[in-house]
Amino acid sequence: EIEAARAWGARLESRFGEPVVRLDSGSPDRDRWRAWMALARGSARVAVGTRSALLAPVQPPATLVLLDEHDSTHKPPGHPRIHSRDVVLERARLEKHSVILTSATPSVESWWQAERGRLIRAEGSPGAWPAVTVVDARGRLKSSPLSPSLHRAITETLAADGQVGLVVNRISSVLACGECGFLLRCPDCGIPLAHSRVRRECACRLCGRLEQAPDTCAHCLGRRLAPLGWGAERVEQAVRQAFPRLTVARYDGEALTPSRTRLLFRQWEDQAVRLVIGTRQVLKVLPRARLKLVGVVTPDHLLRLPDFRAGERAFALLWGAAEWAGGGGKLIIQTQHPEHYAIQAVASQQLDGFYKPELKFRAELGYPPFRRLCLLTLRGRESARVRALADECRRELDHLRGLTVFPPTPYGQSAQALRWRIMIKGESDLPEQLRPTLAPLFDQRRGSPGVVEVEMDPVELV
Numbered sequence: 001e002i003e004a005a006r007a008w009g010a011r012l013e014s015r016f017g018e019p020v021v022r023l024d025s026g027s028p029d030r031d032r033w034r035a036w037m038a039l040a041r042g043s044a045r046v047a048v049g050t051r052s053a054l055l056a057p058v059q060p061p062a063t064l065v066l067l068d069e070h071d072s073t074h075k076p077p078g079h080p081r082i083h084s085r086d087v088v089l090e091r092a093r094l095e096k097h098s099v100i101l102t103s104a105t106p107s108v109e110s111w112w113q114a115e116r117g118r119l120i121r122a123e124g125s126p127g128a129w130p131a132v133t134v135v136d137a138r139g140r141l142k143s144s145p146l147s148p149s150l151h152r153a154i155t156e157t158l159a160a161d162g163q164v165g166l167v168v169n170r171i172s173s174v175l176a177c178g179e180c181g182f183l184l185r186c187p188d189c190g191i192p193l194a195h196s197r198v199r200r201e202c203a204c205r206l207c208g209r210l211e212q213a214p215d216t217c218a219h220c221l222g223r224r225l226a227p228l229g230w231g232a233e234r235v236e237q238a239v240r241q242a243f244p245r246l247t248v249a250r251y252d253g254e255a256l257t258p259s260r261t262r263l264l265f266r267q268w269e270d271q272a273v274r275l276v277i278g279t280r281q282v283l284k285v286l287p288r289a290r291l292k293l294v295g296v297v298t299p300d301h302l303l304r305l306p307d308f309r310a311g312e313r314a315f316a317l318l319w320g321a322a323e324w325a326g327g328g329g330k331l332i333i334q335t336q337h338p339e340h341y342a343i344q345a346v347a348s349q350q351l352d353g354f355y356k357p358e359l360k361f362r363a364e365l366g367y368p369p370f371r372r373l374c375l376l377t378l379r380g381r382e383s384a385r386v387r388a389l390a391d392e393c394r395r396e397l398d399h400l401r402g403l404t405v406f407p408p409t410p411y412g413q414s415a416q417a418l419r420w421r422i423m424i425k426g427e428s429d430l431p432e433q434l435r436p437t438l439a440p441l442f443d444q445r446r447g448s449p450g451v452v453e454v455e456m457d458p459v460e461l462v
Contacts, residue, residue, distance in 0.1 A: 023049030128327020162292030178224030251278030380450025
């Protein structure tokens, strides 16, 4: 987000011909203080920033713009558990500002609001679209992340002096035993541990547990431990083996510091780097330059998430990849679900091809935007007491009418987990319904069996 703010600042200065102040942690504190005061005095009229800019002082009448309103980073985990879109809309209502929500793939909630006339959907003419190829990867990609189609396309693009971008999963591969099939999991959360070949570490993406990668299987004592899945690190290794003379760079949170990121920008624009491997952030920050081919190694990790927004996230990623490839370019999608409507909508450049079946699916099962969700997270130091607290909350909630209360589940898969979750479905008045029941839990101090955290309208369920 910081690199995107820097790019937007330069873009706006070039377009409007006046200084643009930045409000993000990539700027020194003193510069941010000066930017804040300049906005308050009216001497600065254009600002760009991350969530720290949500409440920046502006002189009315002002226009508030939320970029990529569909992006889940607008509501990061933890306090204060507010969505940037909600803040912008409420601020505009109170202060009489105008609001623009930008997105090539609006959130399903915003699309539905526009259909009901609560938002105005301003659509431009369709942009130039790449030639999209959907590769049926069922039974493939076990030994290499590059299907024959993608390997051939990379070879042809490089021969034509073009650049290549490969979009990969942000989660690393996992470690499995080639003899008994045992998958290395977190003992507390029960989910597979993400494996880093370079650091020889295994990490849990839920609780943060970190341990050295073992040499032998804990189940059968076999020595055929090997990574599964195609994270950025493994894809980079495979590409270097397939194209040993090619200059390759990797763009992900683990590979690049801010200074190395700026170096990559220069190398990419100068064509010193011909192929870049990156997570979804690469779509936002790297310019097209001489980009001629974009390959999505596999979006299946998104489609398989145990989250009703799985299709929406895969659709946004693939649409962004197509825009990055641009007209005259090529997009290759390798997937084991070639008929999924999210993939077909991108291939045909039809937004309705995604939103119509997605809204039908959510309406049938009562998911947002048709009903509201509340996620209760209960945590403590003793698993038995936390589980008892979760059961108590469930019993209290069962007395409320009109709600769908799901049974408590451990955060992960371990029955001894120190965190449990309860998902609740309700109507638009869900907060008012829950407040009298949950309020007594917040008054407990000493002797409390645990902590209850409440999040309305969660966007991240895994």
